[in-house]
Amino acid sequence: MGNYLGIDIGGTNIGFGIVSENGAFLYENSIPTENMKTAEELADYIFEDVKKKGEFIGIGIGAPSVNQNTQCIEFAPNMNWGDVVDLNGIFTKKFNRTVFVINDANAAALGEKFYGEAKEMSNFAVITLGTGVGMGMYINDQLVLGKNGLAGEIGHSIIQREGRECKCGNHGCLETYVAKDGIVNTAKEKLEFSSGSSILNLIPPSDLTPTEIFKAARKEDPVALEVVDSVGKDLAFSISNLMNILDLECVFLTGGISNNGNLLKRKVEKHLKGYLLPNLHDKSQVRISILNQQNSGILGAVAAINSQLKIALT
Numbered sequence: 405m406g407n408y409l410g411i412d413i414g415g416t417n418i419g420f421g422i423v424s425e426n427g428a429f430l431y432e433n434s435i436p437t438e439n440m441k442t443a444e445e446l447a448d449y450i451f452e453d454v455k456k457k458g459e460f461i462g463i464g465i466g467a468p469s470v471n472q473n474t475q476c477i478e479f480a481p482n483m484n485w486g487d488v489v490d491l492n493g494i495f496t497k498k499f500n501r502t503v504f505v506i507n508d509a510n511a512a513a514l515g516e517k518f519y520g521e522a523k524e525m526s527n528f529a530v531i532t533l534g535t536g537v538g539m540g541m542y543i544n545d546q547l548v549l550g551k552n553g554l555a556g557e558i559g560h561s562i563i564q565r566e567g568r569e570c571k572c573g574n575h576g577c578l579e580t581y582v583a584k585d586g587i588v589n590t591a592k593e594k595l596e597f598s599s600g601s602s603i604l605n606l607i608p609p610s611d612l613t614p615t616e617i618f619k620a621a622r623k624e625d626p627v628a629l630e631v632v633d634s635v636g637k638d639l640a641f642s643i644s645n646l647m648n649i650l651d652l653e654c655v656f657l658t659g660g661i662s663n664n665g666n667l668l669k670r671k672v673e674k675h676l677k678g679y680l681l682p683n684l685h686d687k688s689q690v691r692i693s694i695l696n697q698q699n700s701g702i703l704g705a706v707a708a709i710n711s712q713l714k715i716a717l718t
């Protein structure tokens with residue numbers, strides 16, 4: 405049994421930590437993503453930071469738009485490190501350890517399976533809600549990768565024909581409505597057309613965040629409630645399609661936006677009833693991941709390298 409270095413590369417923050425095989429954090433730190441201009445710079449930074457913090461036998465990295473087959477980040481819409489970034493090559497060279505790179509949403513699904521509430525589940529999905537929207541899926545007890553390792557891009561499934569412009573080049577993607585910027589844009593639109601007062605008007609538009617909007621909704625602010633309801637409805641629409649097609653027992657929500665826990669869950673559940681096939685109503689459920697507060701991205705990356713090293717040993 406050994407320790408692992410887990411790295412969770414997000415659009416806003418990069419978290420990393422030294423974690424034991426059973427999921428206990430021995431050391432943890434993070435850095436804003438915008439401070440790192442290249443993946444090489446990140447590898448140098450983490451190398452120096454963890455140097456005296458403990459030993460580890462392998463490195464797991466979760467990142468957006470990772471193709472697990474090539475171990476590269478490919479065309480990540482929310483990152484500026486180049487079109488194709490050979491993360492595995494860069495970190496292997498710097499650390500001289502076995503490295504495994506996995507799509508951040510697949511890492512979240514692995515984390516849920518190893519350390520979360522999905523231990524006994526064979527058919528579930530984990531949706532990550534943050535700067536972008538991703539998804540990892542377990543079907544018949546297998547992580548679903550797809551032919552090119554790109555399965556699960558629910559954030560870029562289109563929920564509105566001719567809808568909002570997305571960073572991927574298409575229009576109307578789920579992400580443009582329920583990820584960080586999407587929620588803020590909905591609030592701005594509703595504020596522009598609302599005749600009543602809203603406490604959101606007291607916040608300069610450039611400082612609006614999903615956290616502020618959910619906070620205002622908890623205070624019964626009518627505009628904020630409309631925004632949160634709309635997020636719940638859009639999510640329920642996509643989740644119901646997933647459940648109807650795949651017969652999932654649970655969809656877990658994780659990532660920054662899901663820190664809004666019960667309020668978000670209630671709104672999704674309210675609309676889900678209307679979309680879901682009636683015979684799935686009491687068979688499929690939505691849960692907020694209990695790993696959310698414990699840095700599930702890092703745990704997922706650790707689960708990925710842990711299982712990869714085990715496969716290599718057998």
Ligand SMILES: [Zn+2]
Pocket residue numbers: 559560570571572573574577579
């Ligand atoms: Zn898109």
